[in-house]
Amino acid sequence: MFDRRRFLAVSIAASSFAASGQALAQTAPAATASSGDAALTAVMDKIVRQMLMTSPETLTSLGLDKGPAAVMKSRLDDRSLAKIEADKIEFNGLMAELNAIDRSTLSSASKIHYDSVKFFGDTAQEGQAFPYGGGLFPSPYTVSQLSGAYRSLPDFLDSQHTIETAEDAEAYLSRLSAMGTAFDQETERMLADFAAGAVPPDFVIDKTTVQMDAMLNADPAGMTLVTSVARRAADKGLEGDWAGRALAIVNETVLPALKRQRDTLAAQRPNATHDAGVWRLEGGDRYYGYGLKFFTTTDMTGEEVHQMGLEQVAELSARADVLLRAQGLTEGTVGQRIASIANLPGQVYSNTDEAKEQLIADLNVQMDACMARMPEYFGRLPKSACDIRRVPKDIEAGAPGGYYQGPALDGSRPGAYYINLRDTAEWPKFTLPTLTYHEAVPGHHFQIALQQENPDAPILMKVLGFSAYTEGWGLYSEQLADEIGMYANDPWGQIGAIQSLMFRAARLVVDSGLHYKRWSREQGIRYMVETLGDQESAVTTEVERYAVWPGQASSYKVGHSEWVRLREQAKATLGDRFDIKGFHDVGLAAGGVPLKVLEGVINDWVAAQA
Template sequence: MRAATLLFTALLAGVAATPVAAQQQPAPAALPGEGAEDARLKALFHASDEASLKRNPLMALFRGDLRYADQLGSYYTDAYVAAEKAAVEADLAALRTIDRSRLTTVNQIAYDVFAADQQRALKGFAPAILEVSKYLPIDHFTGFQSFYPDFASGQGAAPFKTVADYDNNLKRNAQYAETYDRVIGLFRQGMQRKIVQPKLVVTNMIGQFDNLIAQGVEGSVFYAPVTKFPDGISAADQARLKAAYARQVRDVILPAHQKIRDFLATEYLPAARDSVGTSALPGGAALYAYAIESNTTLPLTADYVHDLGLAEVKRILTEMEAQKAKVGFTGTLQEFFTHLRTDKRFQPESADALRAGYEAIGKRVDARIGEQFSLIPKAPLEIRPVPAYREKTDAAGSYSQGTPDGSRPGIFYFNAYDLPTRYTWGMETLYLHEGAPGHHFQISLAQENAALPAFMRFGGNTAYVEGWALYAETLHDELGVAVEPYQRMGGLNDEMLRAMRLVVDSGLHAKGWSREKAIDYMVTNSPMSKTDAIAEVERYIAMPGQALSYKIGQLTILKAKAKAKATLGAKFDPRGFHAAVLDTGALPMPVLEKKIDDWVAGVK
């Protein structure tokens, strides 16, 4: 298990909350109908969460909890890994002492989620898994360099309201710089064991550090917080902080970035592997099997995933042919893909035009959203471009969570890098996925539900989180978007992307596919640009199994919906169904299926 995997998984799942007082928070109060076993369960959840926040200070800070705001965490150390494993084992032992049958219905769901999450986490500490993953501490997606600079920039989750906030950030930044010595140490141990990252992953990381180094001192994202101060900070403090931030960037952060950049370029890159799949690593098959289960919450085989993907690709190609016919295009589907990629009418004029387009889409969706949803998040949704330092390796769109009280908005980031490839026919579906009712609804509604234990409000699994967002794309007709054939092609292209991920991810990590074969497969079976295909494939190489979660989660939700509609007939209400899916946070797929079955029985 990578040292920072828990942190990064939490960030992907949308960790955030309102600021809380700087002392231990009381356990949640009992709700009507709860008994002694419910109280014991909630006490366990509370104690587990409190201990986890202390071990993972950044997770606390993303939730607005300032108790450990001057700390980063002991990531990339044996002590951190041992503490995480011991916590999982202790939590499972405590859970087994609680009588599930005496819990309320909601707490039985919470019991099941906690058990499933902890059991999956424990598998990640198995020697066969840990002795490979620990020597691959960072890549260009899950390394601290991929999110921490934005976090500490004054535009991210770190607070900059008081002098203490600024001083705490200086302390965290110093610890951030120190992590790279530990990362280098783990990489060197991996070199001795022939457990190394692919060359392309290393090259991408070098590029990231080059971008950060090129910012210099006063242009650095780490200096940015002192370029603008809130009211209430004195001129003397401002002068002190400006000097301290400049000194830290110059003497601490830039040297740390330069050190790891030079290590990666001169020592690690020559030792890195030409292969790209986990199958090339010692114990790679076991590592990929764990990656599949940890990301889908289901014990699926690589062969099953691959075959499912092939079947979905075939189905979507047939629907694409139908859209091609609707617009009167008489060439082949491949020629239609080329038309979509090259016709200038599908290329946005500017980043501002992209932003205006997404804002217009949002207004159209908002006008219809009440027809499908009775639960609407309090947090507003803001649309922003991806920060320049990470746009080259970022996806076309992404989401960053807001706060439960709505004081910080959720943010839909769109990517304007290589502008001619940000095709306008993909905008409507991307908004449904990253914005409303996709990630913004799911993540916000979970963290705004104070009745849930913290691990359900702020945690999650990618099969649910990404499966919901992909399911949200299927609501295009109901929400009045992606109706025009070219926009529908954009929707099919996005769905095709997730179907191809099943094929390509399993191909790369279990069937010996090369990077080039994976890129060619994606360009051949969709209108996506080669730029996007390269970014996607290199993401799958860096994060085995994560890309499988989207389609597996979506198909699970669609299957549950079809079953509910068939059973309830005229009694089926999409608002009730969506509330049942969303009102208890991100559930493992087996737990979600059981919950929907119970909801159907209650309605019937």
């Protein structure tokens, strides 16, 4: 079943778009247009209009809830089973139109667009064969510690629903009232998952209900759902009892629906197993293969992923051993020695709000220092700025350690990199620069902002993304920061960079371990703690994440390995003619594409340079 919001935001979280009058699709430049380009443009335009323009939440995320579409600003997406089934039929019709286009009639730029959308469509349609989950994004559980309206809507309303006028505030309250329906619709879908045998593991149910209980047991008057509209309306001088009205809706509609969802999930706890992998589900082995294909954009098997992970962990551990010995750390395993760095004086910030503010200030210094070097390595630089923010306290218990949110396409809202500060012990100082290079500069912020700012890209290609490309670039950016000397006077930070790569290599091992090798949750946690020396609390969150998103954790290192392979191959072919700026610019100008498409883009560039 098709979830349109995931289609347009699977790798790019919450970008936004300019004023509602801007064209929704852009044709290729006339000089490069071929006979089939108009047909492709028409299909891509339909995808944008039919799969985006009918989604109120996506319209808001893209800044299109203005003008004639302003009525959509007071609505939430229809999350019902019936709507998802209708979306699937619509999506399949669009893919049939795409498949009817003769690829040989397309220009070179349009072939990139065609191949990317076709790969996505073909893979998404594979997911329709399974009777559980959304049928698109490979997660067999509608609601988990990482997914569901209870997690996404509070932040969506706070950070993406803009409030400039009284009408905007009224629209906020209308959406708040609709949250009860959204929860109930997802509860209906949960029950369908359960009927198909997709009951989450017991630890997923436990973590999810703990997060829900935190919301249910909180003082409603202090919830972000209530305070956000009141604070922002006051900032704009909008008179009215916004807090009181929001509080009444939360008490009368939102919390009762959340309680129903929580109780429905908790009722399955006696039926849940402790097995973490999807192998236990009907068609589970095939489902993991679908997840790997969707996220890595390759045909790698679980066995190939596992072996790649073991080999890369061994190679990176050897490199880390050399660096550790240079700092006098010679006793214990590599993981134990890396863990011991956190115990050095001054490595861990105090676990106080004041210290966490200082941590974010220090990250800004690191980001600015790296940004100053970027003109040496990129011909195009993002116009959008990047903010560094703390993950909202409401969701930090189950949220990832860090993630990126894209800027507005018109530059009206900066990009943002979020760091989870539930416990500062999870982020000793030697690990922080690498996170900044991955999430912000030159990582996700560069890749996503430049994709959105590309004047030649159709709107669909500004927002479509693939995890292997995006996360692979994030890891490549970590390596690039090391190569250009960002750790020249920071040996601990350099060890942190190697640990980060080891962490992603270990993900290959554990992701395939859970879903292919049939490892237990505890086996995965033990492997990562022993290999990496990370805090068990952080590792536990990671392993539990892999359990609900099969294949996603493998996309990082697979993508990184391909970015590096393509660069080294280009350097070997071009020799002195290799231009690092050109490599970066052409790779990022492609937009978020499958790895095979990226290979073709780079190979064409190399041929042109040669």
